[in-house]
Amino acid sequence: MNKRLIRSNPFLQEWDTPFATPPFDKIYLSHYKPAIKKAIRSASAEIKAITDNHEPPDFRNTIEALEKSGETIGKITPVLFNLNSAETSGELQAMTRDISPLLTRFSNDITLNLKLFRRIRKVFETRENSGLNTEQTMLVEKKYRSFILGGAGLKGKEKKRFREISEELATLALKFDENVLEETNSFELHLTDKNDLDGLPDNAVEMAAMEASVRKKKGWIFTLHFPSYIPFMQYSDKRDLRGKMHRAYTSRGFRGNKADNRNNIIRIVNLKLELARLLGFDNFAGMTLGDRMADTQSKVEKFLQELYEASKPAAIRDFEKIRKSACENGLNGSLERWDWAYYSEKLKKEQYEIDDEILRPYFSLESTEKAIFDLASSLYGIRFTRNTSLPVYNQEVKTFEVYDSDDTFLALLYVDYHPRPGKSGGAWMTSFRDQRNYEGSDIRPLISIVGNFTRPTDTRPSLLSFNELTTFLHEFGHALHGMMSKCTFESLSGTNVSRDFVELPSQFMENFAYEKRWLDTWAVHYQTGENIPDEIIKKIKEASTFNEGYSCFRQLGFAFLDMAWYTILNPVEKNVEDFETEVSVKTELFPAIDGTCMSASFGHIFGGGYAAGYYGYKWAEVLDADAFSYFTETGIFNKETATSFRKNILEKGGTDKPVNLYVRFRGKEPSLDAFLKRSGLI
């Protein structure tokens, strides 16, 4: 690349913007690839300097040097990937697909660099007698672990086998998901008789009519995609049709056709077992849990079992409550799975009579944003100042400078609230730069919150649903974790913590949505200025525990199934349905249905990354409930408690074991009590 191109490529220059933010206005599509290529070349040279070093390996010349390498890559990739999620186009997607293999190859080159691995192993083996502090030790362990799990410690035949297995597993995971998608798409419930629509809300019917017209058919079409499936199961008065939909949903990947997932499951769990054995672990769970807060199989199993016993009576109570209500509403015979959502919804409506349209007027986006910033101010003393002059990737994005109570600069926060054609669904927190502190120079982070919140219209401002309010709080909790970080190394800073710990700061914040003491300070009707009525707050809180016993039990069923598949010690020889039935019997309250199987479409654990990790959902809830109960005990705006949460959790990232951080904040390990109480299980 010639000098002129380098000079005009913003990725290859110092960013002289205020706070060194990405100069979005100067970045063009053509800049990414040449910059990435150059950045990879310089990073490779940095790695070579580490392995060529003749001095014996130590923390500084190996681990720290590795941590600091590839700075330019770390400047480009967040921009590329964040924009590809929040502001993409066909060209940017193609560019991402083009660049991803270069990055994968580069990271494989590092993991499989034997000279580098030997140095890292040496530092790892001597870490306890090298005078390292806790944070440095954590970094050594994290780096070593990523090399080990990447197969760096294997030789010859084993290494070859490791690569074969990894590649086959990647293909199988894709195949598994493709099958589920194909099975989801291949089913349609085509209705032509108006009477079959009884009970369904207007917008569900409208959507079904649109779907039919897209498919050039008369009448209405319902599908297994959530926006169609869920309302149908909740509202359709036609029991036989609910049954048909349910069977279709729960038999995906289990119908003996070419999209059947049973063989894939057996192959996946057996290969993962073989992989774990190659790397020296007993089983796959042992391999993945190592750096979690629940770091052993027995800890996870003990946790699930305790929660199981605690929630069982409430689950049975919920089941009986719905069964009784169903009978009073004309159900004959036993309560089946396809009756659950339908009769639950009826009873819920009867008891609480609140819906989003009643709540929205109290949660205008403008006042919600201010309320959430003010909440952070009252807890942690930080303040937010709008900056309207920084470059942004879309004119809708707002930026705020965030300052600590002593006026030192903490972070820059981007917020990007509304859906656009180039934005993925859902909401997330991300960063353009993580915090780090080398040689006393504290590099502050650039944090971003992206959402798909309701847009304003010509006649109303943006008014959030209750779910959007909790989502905002959730992502803001992640953002605080990123913004308040006070760590040395980027790999351990902010939200770079273990998976079953990362949702603590985010779910913790959600608790405030149910607190009258907080809502009363800001939630007023956007037109009348009237305070949110106490009656509504009470109902929000009560409705939040509706059927919680049952839903906890059901989640536990999935978690037990996940752990069962990934704690096998010998290859599975049984068929999938027998394996599943045996595990599920303890959490099954409904009569069994032939021809259905959960595992066959359990994408979280066979397609996605939740293998031996599904328990994490409940784990995080227990943790955030326990943490928040400390606030309810001491006062939800208590400065001392908040400071302790900040100093011990939010500032510390992954610089120590999660359990140590937690105990320092809470004075004890988390217990189930607060969670059980909050969910109404006791």
Ligand SMILES: [Zn+2]
């Ligand atoms: Zn989250």
